[in-house]
Amino acid sequence: MKVLVTGGAGYIGSHMVKLLVEKGHEVLTFDNLSNGHEWAVINRQLVVGDLLNYKQIEEVLLDFKPDVVMHFSAKVVVPESVEKPLLYYENNFYGTLNLLQAMKRAKVKYLIFSSTAAVYGIPERVPVKETDPTNPISPYGWSKLFSEQAIKDFGRAEGIKYGILRYFNVAGADPDGKIGQVSKNPTHLILRALKTAKGELPYIEVYGTDYPTHDGTGIRDYIHVMDLCQAHLDVLDYLMNGGESDVFNVGYGRGYSVLEVIETVKKVTGVDFKVVYADRRPGDLPQVVADATKLKTLVGWTPKYDDLEFIIKTAWNWEKNYTYKACL
Ligand SMILES: NC(=O)c1ccc[n+]([C@@H]2O[C@H](COP(=O)([O-])OP(=O)(O)OC[C@H]3O[C@@H](n4cnc5c(N)ncnc54)[C@H](O)[C@@H]3O)[C@@H](O)[C@H]2O)c1
Numbered sequence: 664m665k666v667l668v669t670g671g672a673g674y675i676g677s678h679m680v681k682l683l684v685e686k687g688h689e690v691l692t693f694d695n696l697s698n699g700h701e702w703a704v705i706n707r708q709l710v711v712g713d714l715l716n717y718k719q720i721e722e723v724l725l726d727f728k729p730d731v732v733m734h735f736s737a738k739v740v741v742p743e744s745v746e747k748p749l750l751y752y753e754n755n756f757y758g759t760l761n762l763l764q765a766m767k768r769a770k771v772k773y774l775i776f777s778s779t780a781a782v783y784g785i786p787e788r789v790p791v792k793e794t795d796p797t798n799p800i801s802p803y804g805w806s807k808l809f810s811e812q813a814i815k816d817f818g819r820a821e822g823i824k825y826g827i828l829r830y831f832n833v834a835g836a837d838p839d840g841k842i843g844q845v846s847k848n849p850t851h852l853i854l855r856a857l858k859t860a861k862g863e864l865p866y867i868e869v870y871g872t873d874y875p876t877h878d879g880t881g882i883r884d885y886i887h888v889m890d891l892c893q894a895h896l897d898v899l900d901y902l903m904n905g906g907e908s909d910v911f912n913v914g915y916g917r918g919y920s921v922l923e924v925i926e927t928v929k930k931v932t933g934v935d936f937k938v939v940y941a942d943r944r945p946g947d948l949p950q951v952v953a954d955a956t957k958l959k960t961l962v963g964w965t966p967k968y969d970d971l972e973f974i975i976k977t978a979w980n981w982e983k984n985y986t987y988k989a990c991l
């Protein structure tokens with residue numbers, strides 16, 4: 664198959680490209696490198712372009728003629744979206760509209776979209792099901808929910824099959840150690856904790872200790888990036904074999920608190936780093952855990968790495984061997 668991956672130079676997209684290439688597919692990445700890296704695209708098939716520039720994406724799709732588009736590109740930092748909402752609506756929602764329009768022109772028939780647990784807002788119950796109410800509390804979450812709606816309407820009108828994947832907290836790195844998450848200013852908990860263990864940050868802050876959870880800190884469902892990428896292949900297979908377009912949660916169904924994650928990072932790294940209690944971060948939710956029954960039963964997704972320690976080990980293996988400058 665020919666697969667166009669938007670955001671394929673970023674953290675998750677680059678792992679997807681690796682998996683697709685390993686499975687023998689022809690893969691082209693489209694990325695503006697605003698938060699991606701050329702070296703991360705392991706097959707070196709990269710077009711540097713911006714989804715906000717309609718002509719650029721149209722030209723690439725008309726030229727490459729993919730069977731499938733996997734759409735990862737987005738701005739992804741929840742608190743930044745609270746500060747700069749229009750940046751997120753423009754980049755994530757308008758960028759998606761451009762992509763859909765170009766897909767129509769190029770007659771692409773399948774789309775897999777990176778959505779997020781943030782579309783649920785504060786869940787009424789945990790674990791959360793796909794049919795539960797969506798009420799995001801951040802512009803990031805809304806930009807993804809608007810995109811979901813546009814994809815559903817567009818899919819119906821144009822006969823394009825889609826899989827909308829609502830990721831929970833993606834973490835870990837390629838177990839082969841070839842690629843991993845890189846950020847000059849990381850915001851994700853596991854990455855920040857690892858950088859603290861490495862001595863690159865003086866301490867890790869715990870954002871909020873008064874949430875209604877067992878230890879007062881935020882709870883998330885951390886999923887290994889390769890299990891997440893496998894879910895994309897499984898959903899695509901399902902759609903191509905007659906399955907209906909649908910929305911799927913992708914998570915393990917188990918939550919860990921911030922303090923539990925920090926303890927596991929200390930255990931894996933063997934470093935007892937400094938922890939500082941801080942205020943809540945704007946836009947953060949108390950608790951989000953997936954019910955992924957639909958993905959497991961309908962699509963047959965079988966995760967392989969459902970183990971927080973393993974997730975952190977793969978991330979640490981990448982982080983400790985990696986120097987940011989070496990990759991520039
Ligand atoms: N990391 C998570 O825990 C998580 C959870 C839920 C959903 N997601 C979604 O998964 C996707 C990938 O996230 P990630 O963590 O790999 O982030 P990332 O920032 O590493 O990757 C996003 C990529 O998109 C590119 N990009 C951004 N705007 C673009 C534009 N206008 N045109 C072209 N390229 C553009 C960036 O350069 C980057 O390479 C995103 O859609 C994100 O919303 C991530």
Ligand SMILES: O=c1ccn([C@@H]2O[C@H](COP(=O)(O)OP(=O)(O)O[C@H]3O[C@H](CO)[C@@H](O)[C@H](O)[C@H]3O)[C@@H](O)[C@H]2O)c(=O)[nH]1
Binds near residue numbers: 740741850853
């Ligand atoms: O230095 C830190 C960083 C984070 N946290 C907390 O750790 C948890 C996880 O935060 P983070 O790793 O930043 O992820 P989220 O804010 O949950 O967002 C991620 O997971 C969402 C899905 O749940 C995706 O939509 C987002 O794109 C992705 O960034 C939250 O309770 C944060 O408050 C800290 O206490 N200290």
